[in-house]
Amino acid sequence: MKAFMNSLEWSSFLTVEGQPKPFWILVRKEIAGHIRSWRFVILLVLIVLTFWGATSVAMGNLREVVAKTKDVDKLFVYLKMLTTTAGTLPPFHVFLNFLGPLLGISLGFDAINSEQQNGTLTRIMAQPVYRDNLLLSKFVSSLILVGALLFSLSLLMIGGGMVITGVLIEIEEVLRIMSFIILCTIYVGFWLGLSILLSIVFKQASTSALTTIGVWLFFTVFYQIVINIAAKTFAPAANEVSQMEMLHFNELILNLLRLAPSQLYTDATTTLLMPSVRSLGPVTMEQMAGAIPSPLPFRESLMIVWPQLCGLIAATLMCFALSYYLFMRREIRT
Amino acid sequence: MDNPIIKLEGLTKCYGAFKAVNGLDLSINKGEIFGLLGPNGAGKTTTILMMMGLTEPTEGKAHVCGFNATNDPISVKRLVGYMPDSVGFYDNMTALENLMYIGELNGIPRDEVKGRALETMEMVGLEEEAIHKKTAAYSRGMKQRLGLAEVLIKQPQVIILDEPTLGIDPSGVKEFLQLIMKLSREKGLTVLLSSHHLHQVQQVCDRVGIFVKGELLVEGNIDTLSKRLFEEKTYEVNITIEDDVKFPWKDEEEVLKLDFVQHVSAKGQNIAISSSRDVTPDIVRFFVEKEYRVNGVQKKSYGLEDIYQKYFDSNLKKQIDQ
Known part of the structure; x- marks a missing residue:
């Protein structure tokens, strides 16, 4: 084990002159702090319970689902475990649509301002550490935590599934579940980035928390309502316009909705977890003609969600870049 | 003497027009x-932050340990320990973990x-049971000690x-300053401390600089300061x-007619008399002859407090004159 650790320390990425780089010390401290904090424990319990609930409902209905002859996805048992519902509980990925932001917000809302309030920021900055390392460590440590949490949850599910059903997992399913986890982590990362940004902007942790929750509520609840109202007002009457125009209009509405990160997330997860989903917009009859009702290969599904994935990454990076810009120029005295 | 460890040249920091x-x-x-x-608000903390490279100066240069603090703050931070005025620690960690x-x-x-x-921690006098205590439970004095340990x-x-x-508290202050002085002498450390408490500074400092409204009015050791200030001054x-x-x-x-007496002010039971030479015996004799019942005679001596006050006063006056 020691030899292994030593070989790790060879890489100059992690160490400098045999010592771990200050950045990784910061990350380690952040992770330790999060794990010991009550808020992470509460969120962990919440997510584990949701996961357990959603999966056990899915397990109960698995037999019926797989037996459906019409369903083209029936062979993907493990994907079914993640997506099947009995109407009582939504599936896990839908849960994560609103638990994810909560996770991201709670891990990041007091990242910088609490340090400033406690007077620890000046102290850390007086050590030989680059200023951006602190910001980056906040972001990276939370992402590592979220990634590890989701990864271990899905591995647990796969393991449990194997024990219960005895069906061997296919490589396609592994790829899809892994990319689902990466997607979720990026989605949480976006909210994390936003909350860190607001924690730099606002001096009080409660203000930044409230503001981030406000943004989240706006995108999950009000944004759809606003778009729908606008759509109703501006929608052309059905018999006055051609079919193509109507189609364009629908496309426009859908694209507007996609400005919300949760919509991007929903689009992307649905496509990844349900191989039979071929398109995210309206499809004309001509396009459908001749299509064989079979699941898409992983590569094709990935191609469909690529724009969504890019959008999420871009939004995350934008938040991070902005917080970087603000933090580097910031006077650190309280 | 020719090789100063901290050298500030024309250091200026503006916040907008201020x-x-x-x-x-x-x-x-x-x-x-x-x-x-x-x-x-005299600009002490701002100066210190510029020395640490935590704030960019608008003009001028700060050289600390031979490094330019603005361009190479990491090298400076490696060699300079800085304790901010409000020390804070991660409350969920013990003192040892923080350190x-x-x-x-x-x-x-x-x-x-470890x-x-x-x-x-032993050096700064933190006891056995304090080491594994969470810093949230630390008193202010203990926090200062832990800050010094850091x-x-x-x-x-x-x-x-x-x-x-x-x-x-006062006894804590004394102990703390003696600790700093001891450490400085033992290890040959250079210490820069900012304060608005004059007595405390008087106890430990080799040299002081008086800093008002962003300008260093005067620097030197306390004796030279008081001499320079009060040489043509009064008793x-x-x-x-x-x-x-x-x-x-x-x-x-009649008092004003006495030799060397320059100014008299009487208020209630107190009479303050200033003169260009020490004429206390003459003044006392005068009072006795006039059959006043003298309760006390106090000759004023000048400490740092007065130096400080003096500079503030003259600075204030200058501002009013402007």
């Missing part, structure tokens, strides 16, 4: 304890850091303490008598 620090020139030699004195964290950030190897941390664990050449005595005698004097005091004219 000049927090204005053309500061200062050099501090190795092994010296320098006190930066000034009222709140070890800072030690590791300074590149102390993991297997050495030993070094314990050693440093400054020392990196084995710095220079330590900068911003208001280190703020909020500790002051305060006489307390038993009965109130009526205003205007009937004997004022």
Whole structure:
């Protein structure tokens, strides 16, 4: 084990002159702090319970689902475990649509301002550490935590599934579940980035928390309502316009909705977890003609969600870049 | 003497139109304890932050340990320990963990850091049971000590303490300052401490600089300061008598006729007389002859307090004149 650790320390990425780089010390401290904090424990319990609930409902209905002859996805048992519902509980990925932001917000809302309030920021900055390392460590440590949490949850599910059903997992399913986890982590990362940004902007942790929750509520609840109202007002009457125009209009509405990160997330997860989903917009009859009702290969599904994935990454990076810009120029005295 | 460890040249910092620090020139030699004195908002903390490279100066240069603090702050931070005026710690960690964290950030190897941390805590006088206590339960004085331990664990050449005595009780202050002085002498550390508490600074500093409204008004050791300030100045005698004097005091004219007496002011039972030479015996004789019942005679001597006050007063007057 020691030899292994030593070989790790060879890489100059992690160490400098045999010592771990200050950045990784910061990350380690952040992770330790999060794990010991009550808020992470509460969120962990919440997510584990949701996961357990959603999966056990899915397990109960698995037999019926797989037996459906019409369903083209029936062979993907493990994907079914993640997506099947009995109407009582939504599936896990839908849960994560609103638990994810909560996770991201709670891990990041007091990242910088609490340090400033406690007077620890000046102290850390007086050590030989680059200023951006602190910001980056906040972001990276939370992402590592979220990634590890989701990864271990899905591995647990796969393991449990194997024990219960005895069906061997296919490589396609592994790829899809892994990319689902990466997607979720990026989605949480976006909210994390936003909350860190607001924690730099606002001096009080409660203000930044409230503001981030406000943004989240706006995108999950009000944004759809606003778009729908606008759509109703501006929608052309059905018999006055051609079919193509109507189609364009629908496309426009859908694209507007996609400005919300949760919509991007929903689009992307649905496509990844349900191989039979071929398109995210309206499809004309001509396009459908001749299509064989079979699941898409992983590569094709990935191609469909690529724009969504890019959008999420871009939004995350934008938040991070902005917080970087603000933090580097910031006077650190309280 | 020719190789100062801290050298500030024309350091200026503006916040908008407000000049927090204005053309500061200062050099501090190795092994010296320098006190930066000034009222709140004089620009002491801003100056210190510029020395640490935590704030960019608008103009001028700050050289600390041979490095330019603005361009190469990391090198400066490796050699300089800084304790901010409001020390804060991670409350969910114990004191030892806090200290070890800072030690590791300074590149102390993991297997050495614990030993070094314990050693440093002993040096600053933190007891056995305090080491594993969460810092949330620490008193202000203990926090200051832990702050000092954090400054020392990196084995710095220079330590900068911003208001280190703020909020500790008098006996604690004395102990703390003696600790700083001892450490400085033992290890040849250069210490820069800022304060608005004059007596405390007086106790430990080799040299002080008085800093008001972003400008260093005067620097030097306390003796030179008081000499320079009061050489053409007056002696002051305060006489307390038993009965109130009526205003205007009937004997004022006569006192003024005494040799060297320049100014008399009477208020209630107190009469303050300033003269260009020490004429206390003459004044007392005068009072006795006039059959005043003298309760007390006080000759004023000048300490740092008066120096400080003097500078503030003259500075204030200058502003009013403008």
